[in-house]
Amino acid sequence: MTSSPFIFQLGAVRGQIFTDGVGVSAPEVSAARYPDHVEQMRAEIGEAPVHGSRNVLLLDAGEERILIDTGEGKFNAVADGLLIPALRDHGVDLGSITTVILTHFHMDHIGGLLTEEGTPTFPNARLIAARPEYDHWLSEATLAALPADRAAFIRSTFAAYERVELVTPPAEVLPGIKLIPAYGHSPGQCAVLIESQGERLLHIADSWHIPAQLNLPEARIKFDAVPEQAIASRRALMERAEQENLLTLGYHFEFPGLGHVRRAGNRRVWIIK
Ligand SMILES: [Zn+2]
Secondary structure, three states, X not given: OOOOOEEEEEOOEEEEEEEEEXXXXXXXXXXXXXXXXXXXXXXXXXXXXXXXXXXEEEEEEOOEEEEEOOOOHHHOOOOOOOHHHHHHXXXXXXXXXXXXXXXXXXXXXXXXXXXXXXXXXOOOOEEEEEHHHHHHHOOHHHHHHOOHHHHHHHHHXXXXXXXXXXXXXXXXXXXXXXXXXXXXXXXXXXXXXXXXXXXXXXXXXXXXXXXXXXXXXXXXXXXXXXXXXXXXXXXXXXXHHHHOOOXXXXXXXXXXXXXXXXXXXXXXXXXXX
């Protein structure tokens, strides 16, 4: 049996967070992912092992059943990844998902969109994504530079789904759900702000990967595509999360990844929900 989702309520919206897989890294291994700030990150992380996850958010909002990102799918070492079997095991009919919002097109976010046979995993869903992200990854220049299996996957994914809606962020894509530019980690990455009955949740996608970055926003992870832009986006979102006291979700934080960015003296702290 796959692990159970974390269930919460945001105003009238029911949220469930599924993990597509968890991992644990030694502090020095985690710090080494920040090539310009290895020593500083090592100090921020401390001595405890770093727990990570791929936290996939499912929202039930009226008639809409919305998934934000899809895990690694067949790119996972485990066949199908862990998200798809977890959804099935916990009573989520894949055909009941009406919308999949994609924060960005890295494989650990879009890999679950296709079945092993190459058909849509979510046969009745439309995809919503930011136009800058789509235009980057679907350009012939980008595809030509990718490993062949990834390029083929991207081409066939966006051909397999009949409805792909591209928006220019910031944009309200569904009532109370906004895509916010968080460019840099991937050229067109977006965060997602969800609001219902005055309650709000900020899904930061991969704007930062672990809470230990909160006091070192200038530390770029080696996967940031446009580092300076990623740093600026990260700073802005951290400030917003703190100043507006937003419930915040990190895609790669320890499961389920929900908490608040708070200030303690001259430092930021991550308070788990
Ligand atoms: Zn990621």
